[in-house]
Amino acid sequence: xxxxxxxxxxxxxxxxxxxxxxxxxxxxxxxxxxxxxxxxxxxxxxxxxxxxxxxxxxxxxxxxxxxxxxxxxxxxxxxxxxxxxxxxxxxxxxxxxxxxxxxxxxxxxxxxxxxxxxxxxxxxxxxxxxxxxxxxxxxxxxxxxxxxxxxxxxxxxxxxxxxxxxxxxxxxxxxxxxxxxxxxxxxxxxxxxxxxxx
Amino acid sequence: xxxxxxxxxxxxxxxxxxxxxxxxxxxxxxxxxxxxxxxxxxxxxxxxxxxxxxxxxxxxxxxxxxxxxxxxxxxxxxxxxxxxxxxxxxxxxxxxxxxxxxxxxxxxxxxxxxxxxxxxxxxxxxxxxxxxxxxxxxxxxxxxxxxxxxx
Numbered sequence: 001x002x003x004x005x006x007x008x009x010x011x012x013x014x015x016x017x018x019x020x021x022x023x024x025x026x027x028x029x030x031x032x033x034x035x036x037x038x039x040x041x042x043x044x045x046x047x048x049x050x051x052x053x054x055x056x057x058x059x060x061x062x063x064x065x066x067x068x069x070x071x072x073x074x075x076x077x078x079x080x081x082x083x084x085x086x087x088x089x090x091x092x093x094x095x096x097x098x099x100x101x102x103x104x105x106x107x108x109x110x111x112x113x114x115x116x117x118x119x120x121x122x123x124x125x126x127x128x129x130x131x132x133x134x135x136x137x138x139x140x141x142x143x144x145x146x147x148x149x150x151x152x153x154x155x156x157x158x159x160x161x162x163x164x165x166x167x168x169x170x171x172x173x174x175x176x177x178x179x180x181x182x183x184x185x186x187x188x189x190x191x192x193x194x195x196x197x198x
Numbered sequence: 199x200x201x202x203x204x205x206x207x208x209x210x211x212x213x214x215x216x217x218x219x220x221x222x223x224x225x226x227x228x229x230x231x232x233x234x235x236x237x238x239x240x241x242x243x244x245x246x247x248x249x250x251x252x253x254x255x256x257x258x259x260x261x262x263x264x265x266x267x268x269x270x271x272x273x274x275x276x277x278x279x280x281x282x283x284x285x286x287x288x289x290x291x292x293x294x295x296x297x298x299x300x301x302x303x304x305x306x307x308x309x310x311x312x313x314x315x316x317x318x319x320x321x322x323x324x325x326x327x328x329x330x331x332x333x334x335x336x337x338x339x340x341x342x343x344x345x346x347x348x349x
Contacts, residue, residue, distance in 0.1 A: 167252060
């Protein structure tokens, strides 16, 4: 089960509101390569993993991603505090505002709601772990692009941290593939799917 | 690990080991080597990783963050190292040196959490249940911006 810890993984203290920036950062909350999809992908892929180090790693990274979801939600919340009448009319934020006011809703920057179609659980060890490598790269580049769009140092500190975590996770998933391969048929690792073929 | 207690890292921290005669048609990421250089816990939190060899920032924000040194960031730094080392051990379970460090940080984090909760209130429901009054509902919640307060 999960137990809540009443703290963030990393401090988020955004002094200046910026609804325009919030309307792009929301994509890392509920967008195609965001933290909600990341946590659900890993925590769902766990069930078909046959080896202890893979069960453990997917649990631990999936859990950390839930902490990142909270950090991104915090960014959006703090960027949309105390908005003036003119700020809510900011181009790009007004469309979000009409549906959600200043609530935090999981959606793409384009407004499309979070979708499970952005992630996969194949039940195949190598396929799932290879998807996870790609997922970490997609999240990393989204943070790169947020850094291109943001000139707020308070925001960029947090984005730098989240981006670096994607690189560490990529490394661990790569090592996990190697650990899985060591247990598979050494002549042909695709000979069976150990999660299904007994 | 070598007999003299040191660990040889012939490739340096920025590189890792690959299998020799690697089979075709599979993805490869080099294994992080045992004994990799590590940051202090405060620098680990500020950089987003415990390992300098994995710290690969984007050109638009290459420098580590300047985090305030307060009770909150001190606790976050200890918990962060536990998270980072735990994940490392998931794929390096036989690294005895890393496991010893993991144990040390887990103890520091446990003690740090106890002291933090004495001053700032419970971090979990379990802790809330060990106090004389129900303080779980006290502000601030983690997403709320508090001037000079905990976050």
